[in-house]
Amino acid sequence: MLQRIVKDPGFWFLLLMNGYLIYYYQQQPGEFNTIIWIYWLQSVLIGLFNFFDLMSVKNPDSTSMSLNSQPVTKGSMGCAAWFFLLHYGFFHFVYAIFLLVGKHSGVNGKLLLITAGIFVIESTIQFIRKRNSLQLEKVNVGKMFFTPYLRIVPMHLMILVPSFLGITASVLFLVLKTVADAGMYLLTTQKDFTLIKSLSR
Numbered sequence: 001m002l003q004r005i006v007k008d009p010g011f012w013f014l015l016l017m018n019g020y021l022i023y024y025y026q027q028q029p030g031e032f033n034t035i036i037w038i039y040w041l042q043s044v045l046i047g048l049f050n051f052f053d054l055m056s057v058k059n060p061d062s063t064s065m066s067l068n069s070q071p072v073t074k075g076s077m078g079c080a081a082w083f084f085l086l087h088y089g090f091f092h093f094v095y096a097i098f099l100l101v102g103k104h105s106g107v108n109g110k111l112l113l114i115t116a117g118i119f120v121i122e123s124t125i126q127f128i129r130k131r132n133s134l135q136l137e138k139v140n141v142g143k144m145f146f147t148p149y150l151r152i153v154p155m156h157l158m159i160l161v162p163s164f165l166g167i168t169a170s171v172l173f174l175v176l177k178t179v180a181d182a183g184m185y186l187l188t189t190q191k192d193f194t195l196i197k198s199l200s201r
Helices: 004-005 008-026 031-054 073-103 109-136 141-160 168-194
Strands: 192-195
Touching: 008 031, 008 109, 031 073, 031 141, 073 141, 141 192
Parallel strands: none
Antiparallel strands: none
């Protein structure tokens, strides 16, 4: 496991990106709102590509998740994918409203677009890499469905915790963002979401 992490360029790229954002905030403390929107946009893209992943699953593990009190099947994967998209999207719609109505500074649009482009490219590469395994191997749909919700934790804690612990929301958020990004990456790339190798391989 540790050896795989050390040799995984995607993991180090993710840490590098987060390290840069921390450095950027230290140099531009008035730009914290930009980092928040980068995180929000990255989270939306993760949800969108997870929707694509769910739609690509052809052999779901029926024991990993239930839908309408019934084990998930190949025929119900479309419903599961759309339910995820709507539910996950609703959370981010609410957070977008919170960010828009809050008293925040402006956003560095150039940095936001650059990071969005990087995330789209990286997510597309990951999607292509995983697509064959999603179609040929038995997939833990429950893990796949719920893992992106880890992204919501930093947003919740950024709102609630600072007032109780007396720390700034920006410091808390940057730490939680790095932990959530690294944790989710490791979970979603572990054997490309697969539990059981297909007998045909």
